[in-house]
Amino acid sequence: MTVPIISAYAGGLLIIMQALLMVTVGLHRGKSGVSLGLGDDPVLERKIRRHGNLAENAAIFIVVLALAEITVVPGGVIKTIAIVFLAARLFHAIAMSTVIGSHGGEGSKVFVVARVLGALGTFGSFLALGGFLLYHLV
Template structure:
């Protein structure tokens, strides 16, 4: 069994992203005085969803990535999937920082594209990782 060093690198980047997004939610709450929920504040809602969406996806991804890395999936495959996932989560967080990216308002379609790429990159990473792990275990 190998030490999951690629997973550790990906986890380090993702935990720093998670911490930054958490701080941004806390700062917004302090500034707006909204202690629970969103209080009708769309900007706060976006920040909460950015933070929550990363938390929903990153933890499970890192666990499965580490299992794949410690068992049978080649390091090159692990690296590519990890890079795609980290980029996808960054794109999603960037997209969710704007109203057009989160609620479909008027503005640059870059943020809409970033959200779509982030979502599909995440899904693709999940499917590729699960598929490689399952096929290699069989």
């Protein structure tokens, strides 16, 4: 059995990103005095969703990436999918740091594009990872 080193690196980077996003939520809660919920604060809502969205996607990704790595999927494929997923999650977090990226509106569309790249990269990573794993197992 192969030790899932690529998954470990990806997991390490994702947990650091998760911690940083968690801190931004906590700091905002301290400034705003909103200890639970949103408190009708759209900035806090964005920070919570940015943090939550990573948590929702990263956990299952890392588990399946590790399964793919220790079973049958080639290392080059694992690396590529991991890099795409990490980049996608970074794009999404950056996009969700702005009103334009989260809710649209006037201004630079760079953040809208970053959010789309984040969503598509995450979706594509999931499909590629699941597809390669099933293909190599069958």
